[in-house]
Amino acid sequence: MQNSEAMALSAALLAVAGELTQHIHDGVEARGFEGLRPAHGFAFARLAPDGGTVTELAAHLGVTKQAASQLVDEIVRKGYAERRPHPDDARARLVVLTERGWACTRAAEEAAAEAVRPWADLLGEREVRALRDGLLRIAPYGPIKPIW
Amino acid sequence: MQNSEAMALSAALLAVAGELTQHIHDGVEARGFEGLRPAHGFAFARLAPDGGTVTELAAHLGVTKQAASQLVDEIVRKGYAERRPHPDDARARLVVLTERGWACTRAAEEAAAEAVRPWADLLGEREVRALRDGLLRIAPYGPIKPIW
DNA sequence: GCCATATAGTCAACCAGCTTGACCATCTCA
DNA sequence: TGAGATGGTCAAGCTGGTTGACTATATGGC
Secondary structure (H helix, E strand, O other): OOHHHHHHHHHHHHHHHHHHHHHHHHHHHHOOOOOOOHHHHHHHHHHOOOOEOHHHHHHHHOOOHHHHHHHHHHHHHOOOEEEEEOOOOOOOEEEEEOHHHHHHHHHHHHHHHHHHHHHHHHHOHHHHHHHHHHHHHHOOOOOOOOOO | OOHHHHHHHHHHHHHHHHHHHHHHHHHHHHOOOOOOOHHHHHHHHHHOOOOEOHHHHHHHHOOOHHHHHHHHHHHHHOOOEEEEEOOOOOOOEEEEEOHHHHHHHHHHHHHHHHHHHHHHHHHOHHHHHHHHHHHHHHOOOOOOOOOO
């Protein structure tokens, strides 16, 4: 593959990622969850299963512990998460989503589905699945850079 | 397509975009072009063909004119572009890439090719092209959000 | 058991990149 | 030709990140 083709692929990928980010953000806001930024969404993704510590979150987002801590302050203040004592480590605190945090996560899923729907109209269900599978094979679950 | 599948697709797309951005950035740096950020790359993409004005650049990047102007200051100071009087409008200035700016653009293409190469090993040339074509149909040439 | 060292988290100060608001020069068009 | 629109810059302020210093708790060799 020539350099210019690789560049076209890269540009297209980044353009789609940018639009998707924007669309999800708007969709989440439209569902009544305001004052959030993309980074919050990525934080939710990390906290969703069983919660996590500030340090884990920092690693996941690729920022310092201090920045992650501020971000947690923010989502706690807005009612999306809460800090609990960590069951195994008295130094640490376990940050878990509140019900509102879960609701926001579901809203993000809906918004994502809404954003992706037109792709199926454009390419067909089959090809969209192929797209997803290809991308999943490229980045099994890489750490996610805040874009949203 | 279910919400959770759409979310998986979105997450994969954003993860790949993040990795790609990082890889291109590193590749450009490794080729001797330092002190640049993703936003600069997107600016280059807009300026490359025939140059452009600060206002056009601002629209392309989705930031204010002032921010775009600062960014131009920066790439001018670092020798990647220069401001010329605009041929048709005495208010405006045409920002064009210098030879070093073009060299940097070529370096970015090489880095992109390098980043994409492993995908072909993983999926095959054919599927990578399908990926590119699918993405290009989704975002013909949407404005690009600074991610790099 | 005990101490040296590593790790989780926070506080404080600072910095970079972007925004808003005000402004001047030039263009456009009724 | 004059009123309003547009291109660009200057200045001040905000926000989200950084680095550095510190406390509290955990871990592992002795």
